[in-house]
Amino acid sequence: GGLRGATVVDALDTLYIMELEEEFQEAKKWVEKSFDLNVNGEASLFEVNIRYIGGLLAAYYLTGEEVFKSKALELGEKLLPAFNTPTGIPRSLFSPCSGMSWSWGWASAGSSILAEFGTLHLEFLHLSELSGNPVFAEKASTSQGGVMNIRKVLNRVEKPQGLYPNFLSPVTGNWVQHHVSIGGLGDSFYEYLIKSWLMSDKKDSEAKKMYDDALEAIEKHLVKKSAGGLTYIAEWRGGILDHKMGHLACFSGGMIALGAEHAGEERKQHYVDLAAEITNTCHESYARSDTKLGPEAFRFDAGTEAMATRLSERYYILRPEVVESYMYMWRLTHDPKYRQWGWEVVKALEKHCRVEAGFSGIRDVYTTTPTHDNMQQSFFLAETLKYLYLLFCEDDVLSLDDWVFNTEAHPLPVNH
The missing domain is CATH 1.50.10.10 (Glycosyltransferase)
Incomplete structure (x- = not known):
């Protein structure tokens, strides 16, 4: 089960940047004709966001071709049910077909993972801008159920020594255990703080402060x-x-x-x-x-x-x-x-x-x-x-x- 063609979508912008015109057209045709979003099986919210939505958005911004934009928005809609949790922190896995979502079996106590829910911001802001629908930005952000909402939860919870542990409960909004890593499970959360600030043309001061404080704690400990x-x-x-x-x-x-x-x-x-x-x-x-x-x-x-x-x-x-x-x-x-x-x-x-x-x-x-x-x-x-x-x-x-x-x-x- 699950979505097909990850390699095609992930490679679109690389083909374009390298001026591999023929291969790019072949890939674009595949996206137009064969890329089916209504699949059974499970998908990772994080991987679908960074590989598929990221790949489609970049292809759209580089070429202006509408097909990439419409596929990105259609797929983005399918991610939204995963945010229906008591805290608005999304669960890790979802079904593109049924809209059900759940946590990784191996993640302690049904927790969500810092690098996963913390790596949605860049793409979701672009989905909101392109669709004219603020729901995406809110999911990544501060209104109820929204990506700004994720930051609200993170700013509220106590950080041990200023560090962000890797596992957070989407039900209580509290850390599930105190494992901190700049590698897997934590990594891209930090990257998206500085990049959110840069992408906002340095207006998103909340992201910059979170980045500066996190880096200070990382250096110290x-x-x-x-x-x-x-x-x-x-x-x-x-x-x-x-x-x-x-x-x-x-x-x-x-x-x-x-x-x-x-x-x-x-x-x-x-x-x-x-x-x-x-x-x-x-x-x-x-x-x-x-x-x-x-x-x-x-x-x-x-x-x-x-x-x-x-x-x-x-x-x-x-x-x-x-x-x-x-x-x-x-x-x-x-x-x-x-x-x-x-x-x-x-x-x-x-x-x-x-x-x-x-x-x-x-x-x-x-x-x-x-x-x-x-x-x-x-x-x-x-x-x-x-x-x-x-x-x-x-x-x-x-x-x-x-x-x-x-x-x-x-x-x-x-x-x-």
Whole structure:
């Protein structure tokens, strides 16, 4: 069950930006003729929003083609029932057909996930603007049942040490447990705070304050330096630090760089340096592997630095976060090492991940004869290849002054 064609929709804007005209037209035709939204089965609110709605919105803004806009709005309508909870915090899963929604079975006590309900804002504001229907913005925002409403709940609840735990009950509006992570389950919530402010042409001061306060708490409690001098962001479990960093958390170098541009003068250099240090650590996780691709998670304990110690964390599934940070760091500093690092990734992907039908993830980055996992994730075309391409483009191709990338690398216009 579930929606089809994630790769097609996720790749639309990449094809367009790369001027792959023929393939773009083929993809557009698929969206027009074959993209069926009335499917049974379950879908993740978060994944549908960032991959499908983000992909369709970006394709619309880049081309002006109405079909992308109408599909985005039609799909957006199907997400709204998930917000019918006592707090207005949406549940994680929904059925596009029946409008039912529910929580992940593995999420403690039926909770919703910070990175999921916190990563709707950019897209929902555009859905409201394009449809003329304020309901989308409200869902992301402050009126009853609304995305501003999500912020209201978050501002009301007590933050342990100023940190945001990953699990929140959509029924009570309270945290379900105190696990904090800048990697999976938390990651894009923080990214969408600074990006909401930038997308609003710096008018959304609430988002900027939430971002500044969260980053301050992260720096105070989670940012650490290893014995070997590598800066990393640890995870926090009820006050106890777990000295590991996930590949997903490697987006944070780029995020902090993006935010640094707009910090006060004295803080600006501090944040540029912090962003560079984190990005360097993520580069080390690639450089220290035999394939020159990074593991799913790497640790800083027992004498190990920036390497996976567990078998279950040694895989690479074509993730984009490290090259995403290279792209932002390049645009911010124009230090040639970022392009050099990006080119190392291109060569490693060609060597270890290219297969007959496309590209595949690998099961162990620490062997030069890796086994393929036989999967090409849709984010490889949406994000990994797009960020690598932009790293080698001029700065005016999707200028950061005019575009904000959603967490699936789909460009949305700044509201000038």
